[in-house]
Amino acid sequence: MKNIKVLGTGCANCKTTMKLIEEAAAAKGVKVELEKVEDMAAILGYGVMSTPGVVIDGKVVHAGGVPSKAKIEEWLTGKESCCGCCGKE
Numbered sequence: 001m002k003n004i005k006v007l008g009t010g011c012a013n014c015k016t017t018m019k020l021i022e023e024a025a026a027a028k029g030v031k032v033e034l035e036k037v038e039d040m041a042a043i044l045g046y047g048v049m050s051t052p053g054v055v056i057d058g059k060v061v062h063a064g065g066v067p068s069k070a071k072i073e074e075w076l077t078g079k080e081s082c083c084g085c086c087g088k089e
Helices: 012-028 040-045 069-077
Strands: 002-007 032-037 053-056 059-063
Touching (some): 012 032, 012 069
Parallel strands (some): 002 032
Antiparallel strands (some): 002 053
16 A cells, blocks of 8 residues: 655645545555645655645655646556657557
8 A cells, every 4th residue: 555645735736636646546446545734844844845745655756736647647556657768668
């Protein structure tokens, strides 16, 4: 199970990010523990200066703006999309 924290004070982008993560996890069948962190001291403790921020298993993976659905799926599956530059796909 992945521990995911969405860092932000409750703006629309933070709420959208939470919803996208919930939807992607359900679609992929990935169990997550999703937590909303609104305390500014805690957010700054992660070094996040722009919200929403996303922390997965203690590692900051995103800060500022709503992440794409594809990016969220990469976080959940651990598979990064390939650009094809190295000949692997």
